[in-house]
Amino acid sequence: MPMLFGDLFIHLTWANALALVLLGLVGGVISGFAGSGAAFIMTPGMMNLRVPGVVAVGSNMAHRFGNNMMGAKRHAGLGNVDKRLSILLLVTAVIGVQIAVWINSTLFKMGGGEGHEGGGGAMSNLYISLIFIGVLTFVGAFMLRDAVRPRDSKEGSGPSMKLANMLSRLPLPPYVRFPVADVRISLWLVLLLGLVVGFLDGTVAIGGFLGVPAMIYLFGVPTTVATGSELFMAMFGGAWGAISYAYQGFVDLRLSCLLLLGSLMGVYIGAYGTKVVKEVLVRLVASSIILLCVVSRAVAVPVYLRQLNFLHFSEGWEPWLKGVSTAILFAAGVGGAGLVLFYVVKATLERRKVHSTLLVRKAAADGRVS
Amino acid sequence: MPIVFVSGVPFGGGERLAKELARKLGYAFLDREEVVARANESGIPVGKLEVALVKKPAVQERMVRLRDRYLAVATATICEKAAAGNLVYYGRAGHHLLPGVGHVLRVRVVPEPARRLETVMERLRLPREKAEKFIRDVDEDIRAWVRFVHDVDMEDLQKYDLVINLEKLSLENAAAALCSIAELPDFRPTPASQAAMQERLLRARARIRLALDERTADADLTVRSSEGVLTITYVPRQAQLAPLIPDVLGDLPGCREIRCTMASTNILWIQEAFRPDSGTYREVNELARRWGAAVELLQYRAGGEEGEAVPVEVAPAAALKAGTGGVEDDLPEAAAGGADRSFERTLEALVQEGRSGGGHTVAGGRDRLVGAISRSVPYSLVVVDNLFLDKSPAARTRMTRELAMFLTDHVKAPILSTADLSSKLHLGRGEVLKAFAAGALVVLLYCAIFLRQEGLLNVLGGEAHKAAPWVASVLVALLAPVVSVLYGNLLASAMKWLKMD
Structure with a gap:
């Protein structure tokens, strides 16, 4: 199918428009459930729908800009936002976003692989995929390990704090105390995290996905405050990224609007899921989805390598590889969202069954239980 | 002594x-x-x-x-x-x-x-x-x-x-x-202060017992007590603990009754007088149903600043006064609850609904009220209303507002009055109109975007973009949040209408 305006924008049909809404819904359910952005499924999902990687990132950022605003407002109302932490992260996140936009735009303009998936941006697609695979393999594996490892019963089911404790012992003054998160962190670590989050946000729109676990695991910030503060920061960082990508001509607002239709609704459903499902299970489902997304992207990498003449194999393999990549991605997304919905329905039914109040009369000479 | x-x-x-x-x-x-x-x-x-x-x-x-x-x-x-x-x-x-x-x-x-x-x-x-x-x-x-x-x-x-x-x-x-x-x-100790100490002891012993028993050691339980009644709240994912809790606490000295309530979260409801047939009760209960929350009642009788004496009108408290040198710190809970037992009836109604998070009474200054609010209970909402009943309606409104502001500094959960709660729970006419307006605007915006794709894409990445790239930035900066806010508000109203918020 021909692209519009050179290699930038896809032709919208009813089928791919519906696929984008569904992608948004699946992403929203997972996002609301896992408490972090779902660009890890939306960005490659859009790329599988032939959207160039850089446009997928730019449009996703535009879609998240508004989404984050609603999320940040909700979290701020619940007192989950540490504005001091958000603002300090934002200072370097903006620089990180700008670096990422520049690299992505430059690689896209270098072209490569005309007429193939993602138009002429094979170099950019390869770069985005490699960053995606590298970062999310680490995050997914860490979360999976943390979710499945046996725990000391005294340790509780919260996230592991080993890294946070190790970092806290590093002598890196000055330190800043964050009142809402109730943590004391070296300013340099905060600024460094902001830069990395901004860079990843600008590169693959998954900055939040690294930022939230990093705040929890590295800084020891409570989960709700990490999510609220990241959303507050991402509201500004995402806005800056979306505006920058739009200036470079890499935002397709049609895609942003279609994603939004599904994702906002999905967030409501996913958020409800967290109330009724064990935290360990939340981490298990989220990490499994992430790792499947990584596999999906890894399957697509040989296609870009071939388009750039780094790898040689028959062209007949390309549709197969792309098909497998898309299948794994959608299986991960639909499976993950389906699992969340399954648990939500199951928990709702269980709650009806359980006698919510047990009244035990101890009056009891006889010790009866009523 | x-x-x-x-x-x-x-x-x-x-x-x-x-x-x-x-x-x-x-x-x-x-x-x-x-x-x-x-x-x-x-x-x-x-x-x-x-x-x-x-x-x-x-x-x-x-x-x-x-x-x-x-x-x-x-x-x-x-x-x-x-x-x-x-x-x-x-x-x-x-x-x-x-x-x-x-x-x-x-x-x-x-x-x-x-x-x-x-x-x-x-x-x-x-x-x-x-x-x-x-x-x-x-x-x-x-x-x-x-x-x-x-x-x-x-x-x-x-x-x-x-x-x-x-x-x-x-x-x-x-x-x-x-x-x-x-x-x-x-x-000097008073019967009321000694009873308060017994409650603290009972609660502490219950916590220790639950912490030491391997079946409940890792559970997220909140423990409240009032007049020998222990209320244990557990989260839905630990529903299997419900039958174990009475076993663990079975023979705890001083415990008359054990109530186990399943709740995802807790709502604290502070009033001076409670009635199970009141509109506020229905609304708090409705919210608790939607959230899967336990409702904790806190009957509060303001007594001026901390340390100031609280007038006592019921006989048992009057008897206490004689032994305290004219100063009393608090009231026995049953006495402060009033003779009509409406507090107890409200609590019983919550127990029947399976949403009781316990109930207790406190009298005195604001600090006393803050001291009575447990720090270990994760409240999602505090409802404050129907206080200062001996004041004129205008003074009551002002003093309730001031108390809510004071509590905001000490309690992490949002503080709402009944009126605010009502507006959060129900779709008013104004909100329905706003939702319709938001829906209409969303439809208009989507029509504008999808019926004129060529023009939009030209501005976003075509020749028009090359001439003025900043227009694309402005367009994204304006449209992305506007669509999100309008659509988000529409969805929020729809969820509220479906009672799924």
Whole structure:
């Protein structure tokens, strides 16, 4: 199918428009459930729908800009936002976003692989995929390990704090105390995290996905405050990224609007899921989805390598590889969202069954239980 | 006679003063070391907890759990020892373990700095510089500990009845002065204050029992008690614990009844008078149903500023007055609940609905109210209404608003009045109109975007974009949030209408 305006924008049909809404819904359910952005499924999902990687990132950022605003407002109302932490992260996140936009735009303009998936941006697609695979393999594996490892019963089911404790012992003054998160962190670590989050946000729109676990695991910030503060920061960082990508001509607002239709609704459903499902299970489902997304992207990498003449194999393999990549991605997304919905329905039914109040009369000479 | 809590810092003379006071009064003496030893026996590594708090950056879930257990052990140890007779306790702001207990004398000892420094140098064999650093570090660690354990600033002198500065006063004379004060009627126990202490003891014992039993040790349970009724709240994912809890707490002394309520979260409902047939009850209950929340009732009778006497109109309290030298700290809960038993009926109605998070009564100043709100319960909402009933409607509105603002600074959950709650629960006509308007605008915007794709894409990445790239930035900056806000509001209203928010 021909692209519009050179290699930038896809032709919208009813089928791919519906696929984008569904992608948004699946992403929203997972996002609301896992408490972090779902660009890890939306960005490659859009790329599988032939959207160039850089446009997928730019449009996703535009879609998240508004989404984050609603999320940040909700979290701020619940007192989950540490504005001091958000603002300090934002200072370097903006620089990180700008670096990422520049690299992505430059690689896209270098072209490569005309007429193939993602138009002429094979170099950019390869770069985005490699960053995606590298970062999310680490995050997914860490979360999976943390979710499945046996725990000391005294340790509780919260996230592991080993890294946070190790970092806290590093002598890196000055330190800043964050009142809402109730943590004391070296300013340099905060600024460094902001830069990395901004860079990843600008590169693959998954900055939040690294930022939230990093705040929890590295800084020891409570989960709700990490999510609220990241959303507050991402509201500004995402806005800056979306505006920058739009200036470079890499935002397709049609895609942003279609994603939004599904994702906002999905967030409501996913958020409800967290109330009724064990935290360990939340981490298990989220990490499994992430790792499947990584596999999906890894399957697509040989296609870009071939388009750039780094790898040689028959062209007949390309549709197969792309098909497998898309299948794994959608299986991960639909499976993950389906699992969340399954648990939500199951928990709702269980709650009806359980006698919510047990009244035990101890009056009891006889010790009866009523 | 009161329980005397002496708070001080190491090598500051406070411990010697407390021992001297106990000797002069003939009271039993208990210090923090004994409490810590008992906590260690109960499997709470207090030393490690202290080190973790000082060295580590964040208060972690496990630390909070251990803290709550430590508080339970400390409360139980003090209450048990005090129940056997009179008591002088030396520690770090230990009086915060017994909020609402009136027969407590809270003393802060301020050391003489030079003497303290000499003592440290001599006992620890440290040079002056190191001794000074040691004192600074120890004081900072203790402040952090008190902030973590009691959520108060140890240096806040308003939290003490008496501050003894040892700069001029000798230990002997300071102890003599304290002896006289401890015998004042202001600090004498009343049936109400003793009942409050029994409640604290019951709650603490229940916590310890649940923490020590391997079946419930890792569970996220909240424990409340009132008049011997224990209310245990557990989260839905731990529903299998419900039948175990009565087994674990089965033969707890002083416990009349155990109520187990499943709840994802807690709503605290503060009023002066409760009625199970009121509109507010229906709305709070409706919200609790939607959220899967437990509702905790807190009956509050304002009595002016802290320490000010609360007028008592019921007979049992009048009887108390005679023994308190004219000053009373609080009311027996049943008495304050009123003769019509509407508070109890409301609580029973919640129990029947399976949403009871317990209920209790407090009277006095704002600080007393804050002290009655548990820090270990994760409230999602506090509903405040129907207070100051003896005031005119205008004054009632103003005072309720002021109290809500005061609570905002002390409670992390949002504070709502009944009117706010109603508007949050129900779709008003204005909100329906807004939702329609938002829906219409969303449709218009989507039509504009998808019916004129060519023009839009030209601005976003075509020739028009090359001529003026900033227009694309402005378009994205405006359209993305506007569509999100409009569509988000539309969805929020739809969810509210479907009662799924």
